Structures are given as C-alpha cells and as structure tokens.
Amino acid sequence: MIELKNLTKRFARHTAVDALSFCVEPGEVLGFLGPNGAGKSTTMKMLTGFLTPTSGSASICGCDIRTQALQAQRQMGYLPEGAPCYGDMTVRGFIDFIAEVRGYRGADKRVRVDTAIGQLELESVLGQNIDTLSKGFKRRVGLAQAILHDPRVLILDEPTDGLDPNQKHQVRELIKGLARDKIVIISTHILEEVTAVCTRAIVIARGRLVADGTPLELQSRSRYHQAVTLVGDGPLDTVALAALPGVAGIEVNQAEHSVTVLAEPGQVIFPQINALIVQQGWVVRELDVERGRLDEVFQTLTRGEAQ
Amino acid sequence: MSQLPVIFKRELGSYFATPLAYVFTLIFLVLSGVFTFYLGGFYERGQADLIPFFSFHTWLYLFLIPAIAMRLWSEERKSGSIELLMTLPITRFEAVTGKFLAAWVFAGIALLLTFPMVITVNYLGQPDNGAIATGYFGSWLLAGAFLAIGSCMSALAKNQVIAFILAVSVCFLFIVSGLPMVLDAFAWAPQWLVDAVASLSFLIRFDSLSKGVIDLRDLLYFVTLIIVWLMATAIVVDLKKAA
Numbered sequence: 128m129i130e131l132k133n134l135t136k137r138f139a140r141h142t143a144v145d146a147l148s149f150c151v152e153p154g155e156v157l158g159f160l161g162p163n164g165a166g167k168s169t170t171m172k173m174l175t176g177f178l179t180p181t182s183g184s185a186s187i188c189g190c191d192i193r194t195q196a197l198q199a200q201r202q203m204g205y206l207p208e209g210a211p212c213y214g215d216m217t218v219r220g221f222i223d224f225i226a227e228v229r230g231y232r233g234a235d236k237r238v239r240v241d242t243a244i245g246q247l248e249l250e251s252v253l254g255q256n257i258d259t260l261s262k263g264f265k266r267r268v269g270l271a272q273a274i275l276h277d278p279r280v281l282i283l284d285e286p287t288d289g290l291d292p293n294q295k296h297q298v299r300e301l302i303k304g305l306a307r308d309k310i311v312i313i314s315t316h317i318l319e320e321v322t323a324v325c326t327r328a329i330v331i332a333r334g335r336l337v338a339d340g341t342p343l344e345l346q347s348r349s350r351y352h353q354a355v356t357l358v359g360d361g362p363l364d365t366v367a368l369a370a371l372p373g374v375a376g377i378e379v380n381q382a383e384h385s386v387t388v389l390a391e392p393g394q395v396i397f398p399q400i401n402a403l404i405v406q407q408g409w410v411v412r413e414l415d416v417e418r419g420r421l422d423e424v425f426q427t428l429t430r431g432e433a434q
Numbered sequence: 435m436s437q438l439p440v441i442f443k444r445e446l447g448s449y450f451a452t453p454l455a456y457v458f459t460l461i462f463l464v465l466s467g468v469f470t471f472y473l474g475g476f477y478e479r480g481q482a483d484l485i486p487f488f489s490f491h492t493w494l495y496l497f498l499i500p501a502i503a504m505r506l507w508s509e510e511r512k513s514g515s516i517e518l519l520m521t522l523p524i525t526r527f528e529a530v531t532g533k534f535l536a537a538w539v540f541a542g543i544a545l546l547l548t549f550p551m552v553i554t555v556n557y558l559g560q561p562d563n564g565a566i567a568t569g570y571f572g573s574w575l576l577a578g579a580f581l582a583i584g585s586c587m588s589a590l591a592k593n594q595v596i597a598f599i600l601a602v603s604v605c606f607l608f609i610v611s612g613l614p615m616v617l618d619a620f621a622w623a624p625q626w627l628v629d630a631v632a633s634l635s636f637l638i639r640f641d642s643l644s645k646g647v648i649d650l651r652d653l654l655y656f657v658t659l660i661i662v663w664l665m666a667t668a669i670v671v672d673l674k675k676a677a
Contacts, residue, residue: 175521177675200523207521211514213444215451227440228522272518 128152129174129280129310133183136169136334143169145334146183151327153279156306158325158342159314162429166334167314168208171284174312175205187280201229203280208314209288210269214258218249218268221257222275229276243271246301262289270298274305281311287320299324318421322346332429342421349419350375353390355400358383358413367407371399385413437524441532442539449502449540459544462498466548469494482559487551488569488644492609492636495580500601502540503584506533507671508594516675530668534585534660541577545570565646572643575656576636580605582663589670605636612638 129151136144144166151157161167172178174185176196185192190199213221222243226236244250247267252260257268266289273281286302287295302311302324313325321328322342330338330345338345346352357363363386369377373394378387390396397416404411449455466487470476474486510516519529555561580601587600610616612635620628632638639652 172517177517177521197523197525200521205518205521207514207517209514211518213448213515214513215448216444220447224440224444225522227443228437228524230436230523 128189129185129187129312131170131174131183131185134170134173134180134185135182136166136173136178137181143334144173144180147331147334147336148183149329149336149339151310151312153308153310154306155327156302156311156313156325158321158328159312159331160316160318160321160328160425161314161331163316165331165429167331168284169334170331171205171282171312171314172207175203175282176200177207201276202278203282204273204276204278205281206269206273206283206286208284210266212257212265212268212272215256217254217256218260219244219253221268222249222271225272225275231276239275243275246274247271248297263291263294266290266294266298270301279309281305281309283311283313285314285316287315287317295320318425321421330425330428337428338424343418345424346419346421348427349417349421349424350389351387351417351423352392352419353395353397354387354417355390355397356385356387356413356415356417357400357404357409357411358385360384360410360412363409364407367403368400371396371403373399438528438532438535441524441528442536445506445533445536446539449536454502454505455540458498458502459547462494462544463547465494465498466490466551470551482555482561484551484555484561484566484569485645487548488573488640491573491576491644492640495577496602496605496609499541499577499580500584500587500598500605502537503581503601504588504594504597506537506585507589507667508591508597511592511675512594516671520671520675526668526671530585530664530671534581534664534667537581537585538574538578541581542574545574545577562646568646568648569644572640572652575643575653576640579608579636579656579659579663582660582667583608586663586667586670589667589674608634609636611635 131150132148133146134144134148135142135146147166147170159167159170169178173180174187174192176192176199179193187199188202190202192199213224216224219240222240223236226239231239244253247270249264249267249271252264257265260268266286270283270286273283283302287298290298299320302313305311313320315321325342328338328340328342328345329336338348362384365377365379365386368374368386368388371388373391373396375389375391377389380386388396388400469490470487474490476486479486507516510519552563552566555566556563583604584597584601587604588594588597591597591600611631617628617632620631633655639655642649643652
C-alpha cells in the first residue's frame, strides 16, 4: 500500500505539491493526471526518495520514504521522466548493472535479466550502446530496468511518451499484465491512456488534488455524459428534441447535419430520443451515445483550479 | 556497503567506454616523461632517484586530475541519470565512494604505467627502490586528494567545463598555500596562522613523501582531506540533485 499524508514540496518561489493525501491499494493502476507543471513529477520524485518533502509524509508498503528510504526503494521500480539511462553502456551491460545493484548474482541474475529483456523485446539491441537507440527502445530499456526485480510498486513517469501507437499499445498491455497484484502509478497527460489501463484516476492542478475516482466516474462528470449525437440526411427538428424530458441543451453542427443532445445530470435520454425518431420517421444515418469526454472534464477541473 | 563494488565497477568501466581513458593516460605518460627529462634534468643531476619525476606531479595533476573528476557527477545531472542512481536502493555513501574509488583506481593505473621510469633508473644506477615505492604511494594519495576536490566541484556544477575550472582553481589554492609569495602575504598574521596555511599545502606535504619519507602526519593529512571533500560531495549532491 502507498499512503501519502499532506505531502508538500515547496521550492524557493512556489509550492509544487500542496498537502496531497491519498492511498493506493495493491491491484490498482492509478493514473496520475494534471497539466504540465501541476506537480505530478515532483510527487513521484518524492515517492521514490529522490526529493525530500518539505512537510508531510509518504510510505511505501509500510516503509517511510524518509526514514526507511532504502527499504522503500527496494520494493519499487521507477521509470523517471524521459527514461534517463547511462548512454555509454550497452543495453545488456546496463540491465546487468541494475540487476547487480538490486542484489542479484549468478544464475539468479541471469534469469532476472533475461526475463526483463524478453518482456520488453530487447533481444535485437542487446549489444548496442543506449545512446544509439531510438526513443522507443530507450523507453523500453528504462521500463526493463524498472520491472527487473518484479517490484510490488511500480512508478512510471510518462511511460508511453514518445512511443508510436504500436509501442504504446504494447506498453499498456505490459502494464495491465503486471498490474494484477501490484500497485502501479502512471503519470500521463494522454487521456486515452487513463481509460485504456487505469482503474483509478487522480487529477491534480497546482499541486492540489482536484478529482479522484474511476475513469468512468470522471467521464460522468462531463456535460457530454449520456449525450446523444444524431446525424440525419437533412436538418432535424431541434425544437422537438429540446422539448423532450431530461434534455439539458442542444448543440447543432450545420455543416454535418448533426445534432448533439445533452442530458441533464443523472438522466438517461436515449429512449426518449429513439421514440421521437420513430414517431417523426426521421432517417438517421448515425446515432452515438457518449460516456462523457475526459478531455473536457480535465479542462474544467484543471482550469477552474487555476483561476 | 554491499553495492559499492557494483557502482565502482560501472564507473571504472565507463572510463574505458570512451576514448577519455586512453587520451588521458597517453597525455599523462608523455607529459611526465617530458617534465622529468627536460625540465627536471634527470640525466644532468647524475643521481639514481625519481625526485625530478615526482616533483612535477603536483603541477601535472593540477590539470589532468580535474579532467577525470569533472564527469563524475556533472554528467549524471546533465543526462538526468542521477534520478535513476539516487532512487536505486543504494546509500549516498556507496554512490559517492564508489565513484571516487573508480576514478582513483583509474588514476592509479595511469600512474603504474610510468613503470619504465623505474626500469630506466634501475638500469642506470642503484636507486633506493623503497623510496621510489613511497614516492608512488604519495603521488597516488596526492591524486586522491585532487580527485576528492574534483568530485565535489563536479557535484556543484552541471556543466563539465565549469566543474573542471572550479576544480583547477580550488586545487591551485591548495598548492600555492605553501609558496613564499602566499605566505608573505600573511606576514601580518601570527605565526600559528602562517603555519596553518602552509600546512595545508600539497607541495610541502608531498615533497617529503616524494623523497621517500613517510610521516604519519602527511598520510593523515591526505586521508583527512579526501574524507572531508567526499563528505562535502555527498552534501552537495543532496542539495543540488534536483536542480
């Protein structure tokens, strides 16, 4: 379990993380969201023991990150932002080094190293210097380093940043596969990633927690939650749509002959709309019920906080 | 303590991963030869010892040692790998000492490669090989003191060139504090202060070692200096790592 209690980090001029408190249980994949500069990386740096908190505390599996830093660090794998590595080492040499630092020797070490190499599919670049690798491979080397000792806690700072869509998919599958009995914290500003891998999302802005819930809960905060979009052959009767019970508003896109009908919070409007279509005999080419738009929720949450 | 050899091995290996190690060794060997034979008047003295060889080490190290120390921490901070290193389960002591020892052993290897000097002097006469061994040991201690200062300066500056210049400047102060021109400037001061400043000097401490005289106080001086500067390195690393 990871527990943060009023974790705060102040730099000379500003407060990067402001009294952040939350818990993460094993099995959870926590998406850590926020605009750039919101304090995501600073929080992760404090959790991993790289930065010392100004005040407050945090513990990893019962080990306080200040007083029992080494025990805490043994339990976790960390991918720092940008996946820094020792560029003058070969991939094999680097992963060997990490395994040795983690205390593995002999056959034990070989098994660990080979497993990590296999999981990240690094076989083809083992002898290459890390400096000469592409961004995607570098990121994978960083991930291999983080998961090598099968840690109970995995902290990944923007793990898919700079990867192509295939690699992103691969990394997400890997994280999902690892997540079963672990705690995984992923920071990201790619919102699709949250719905794809996370079981829980925390949004922070200006160092403060502004939302905490499952991705679905976050989506349901959107004004587009349960909104229905219709695309017809010709203009649709917006007055009739607006008059339906539970409808909060209507957005019309003239060019595409599409109408988005917004639902009032907590209301389901699809059945009424469906009945109206049948009754009016409209020819509808497309019909889409939305769960909500995360980017819109994200903007509302983080901008509101900034003002 | 257990992970110190792992850090040491990686650091030492990284010296040889780039041409730096070979270039450094070559320059050191060539310059130490030039200094000994031309400036030191090795033949003209007509004595079978290595005093002219060792006497230039202080000045040679002034520029060469900061060059191998400058990358120790600057590079880690510049590439961001310091974040990786400091979040691995190793203590700050292991990181600082492991890195320092790697650089020190590397300097030792370069120093040992001057062995033809020993063969030459043994071929030409009957030198006191014990004194030569002491000279080598003293020279290695001197290199260690320079390296400990260089490591601290490297932790201070993100830029390797700045780390180099800082290290040369601080080392220079430790050398010249024994020269008459500096001590004369302290003419107004009480004698104990003049002595204290003079006793800080590498020149005076190394002088007796290079002649084969082992004084416990000189050994203690170098060892203390190394420890103090490494402790300073650990503190600076902590303060600066996030910057």
